[in-house]
Amino acid sequence: MPTIINPDYDAVVIGAGVTGIYQTYLLDQNGMSVLGVDAAEDVGGTWYWNRYPGCRLDTESYAYGYFALKGIIPEWRWSENFAGQPEMLRYVNAAADRMDIRRLYKFKTKVVSAHYNEADNVWDIRLDDGACLTCRYLISATGPLSASAMPDYKGLDLFQGEAFHSSRWPTDADGKPRNIDFAGKRVGVIGTGATGVQIIPIVAETAQDLFVFQRTPNWCTPLGNSALGEEEMDLIKARFPTILEYVKTTPTAFPYHRDTRKTSEVPEKERNAFFEALYDKPGYGIWLSTFRDLLLSKESNKILADFVAGKIRQRVDDPEVAEKLIPVDHPFGAKRVPMETNYYETYNQPNVHLVDIKTTPIDEFVAQGAKIGEEIYDLDVIIFATGFDGITGSLDRIDIRGHDGVRLIDAWVDGPSTYLGLQARGFPNFYTLVGPHNGSAFCNVGVCGALQAEWVTQMLCYMKAGNYSYAQPTQVAEKQWTDAVYADFARTLMADTNAWWVKVTQKPDGTTVRRTLVYVGGGPEYRKRCEEVAYGGYEGFELA
Secondary structure: OOOOOOOOEEEEEEOOOHHHHHHHHHHHHOOOOEEEEOOOOOOOOHHHHOOOOOOEOOOOHHHHOHHHHHOOOOOOOOOEOOOEHHHHHHHHHHHHHHHOOHHHEEOOOOEEEEEEEOOOOEEEEEEOOOOEEEEEEEEEOOOOOOOEOOOOOOOHHHOOOEEEEHHHOOEOOOOOEOOOOOEOOEEEEEOOOHHHHHHHHHHHOOEOEEEEEEOOOOOOEEOOOOEOOHHHHHHHHHOHHHHHHHHOOOOOOOOOOOEOOOHHHOOHHHHHHHHHHHHHOOOOHHHHOOEOOOOOOHHHHHHHHHHHHHHHHHHOOOHHHHHHOOOOOOOOOOOOOOEEOOHHHHOOOOOEEEEEOOOOOOOEEEOOEEEEOOEEEEOOEEEEOOOEOOOOHHHHOOEEEOHHHOEHHHHOOOOOOOEOOOEOOOOOOEEEOOOOOOOOOOOOHHHHHHHHHHHHHHHHHHHHHOOOOOEEEOHHHHHHHHHHHHHHHHOOHHHHOOOOOEEEEEOOOOOEEEEEOOOOOOHHHHHHHHHHHHHOOOOOEEEO
C-alpha cells in the first residue's frame, strides 16, 4: 500500500469550462483544497475560445443551462432559443461569479506534465510557468472538443494574408475577438463541419468572394433559432425544475425522446408528414426524435437520408452544387448533424464558390493563396474550420504517466480502456470528466458534465469518510466496461463512420483499427449504472 503524505492540494482540476468550474466549486464546498488550471485568461472553456462569427449553441439554451436549472443563477434569462457565443460567455461568467471560483484558479497556465508518484500516492504536476506541485486527485475537464486540429499544409507559412483556426479567432489589444471586415476580400473557409456551417453564411454576406474548400459534406438541418420573448422566458423560468428532471430522462439530455416506432411500421404518407414536421421544428428533433431504428438499420436510415437530400436539392439552385453538398460516405446522424441557418441558400449567391478538395486536394499554399493542381486561388483570409482531436486530443497533449511511468497516450494507443469512462487502470486517482467512454461526451454537456461532477464529488467524499486515498479500477471491471462500450457501438451505423468520436489508427501492417471514444447507451442507463456502483461501495474500484 502506498504511503500517505500531505500533498499541496487534495485535487487539481484541469479546465475552466462549464464542467471544470462546477467540479472545482463542488470540491471546495465539501472542504477540499482544490486548484483549477486553465490556459485561457478567464472561465468559459469552449465559449471562451470559440469566438468566430455565427458561433452559437445547437442545444436549446434553457436545456443546456444547468447552472440556471440547478438554482445557482436562477434569475438567468435567455434572449434566444439557441444562445450565441457572447451570451454563453456571459452565462458562464455569471455562474463563476455566483460560485466565487476564480480565487481557486490559475489562468493563463497550462499543465505540461502529470506523473503519478507511487511512493507517496500523489500526482506530481508541472505547469508551463515552471511551478511544480502535488495533488491527491487529478481531474481532467478539458472538454471533448478543445484540442484544435490544424492540417499540416505545405507552404502555409508563405501565405501573405491572414490565416487562423476558427477556435483561435484574432483578438484586439483587450483580448476581445476582432471584428474582421470581409468586405472586398477573398476568403477561403476550409471545412464544412458544425463550425464551418456556422461561419460560411456570415462571411458570405460581405466577402467579395468566398471559396468553401470542402473535403466531406455533412448532413445539415435547420436550427430554427428565434428570440425568446418576456412571457415565454417567464414560463421557462417557472418550469426550470421540471425541465432539468425531464432532460435527465432522455438519452442525450436534449429535450427530445426518440419515437418508439420502427420506420417500416409507419406508412409512407404518415412517415413523410412526420419528417416534414421534424425538419421544420427548431433544433435536433430530426436527429433525436425520429424513429428508433435510425442508427440501427441501413434501410430505415436511407429513407430519412433521402428525405434530407431532397431538401438540399430544393434549397440549392445549381443541381451540380447540390449533389456535392449531399453526403455519400456516411448515414444520416452517424456523424454530428450540424445545425444551420440559411447554409444551403448561401451557395445560391454569385460570390460563393464550392471547391471539392477530396477529389482534387490542396497541394500547397503560396504567397497569394491555395494551389490546387495548376490553379491558384487568390485569397486574403483563410479560416481553418478543421475541427478538433476529439475527446482524448487534449489529454494526448499533456505528458500524463501512471504506474511504472506508462504514458496515457501509449496505454490508449489503439483506443481508450476505462471503467465508467471515469478512470483507467494504472492511473490511480485520475478522473476524466466528459472523457472517453462515459455518459457525458455524447450528450448535452451542460447537463451531463455537471451530473458527472456531482458523482465524482460524492465518490471523493465517500473515500474521505472511509479514510481511503487511493482508487483505481479492477482489471475485470475495466475490461467488462470497455468491451461493452465497444460492443454497443459496433451495433450502430456509426461504427463505420469517421466522426470526431471515433479514433482511427493505421497499423504498420496496413490494417485499420477503429475505436469509439463515446458511450452510446444513453444518459439514464449510464447514471443508473454509476449509482449501482456507488451504492455497492464503489464496486469495481480498488480502494485503499
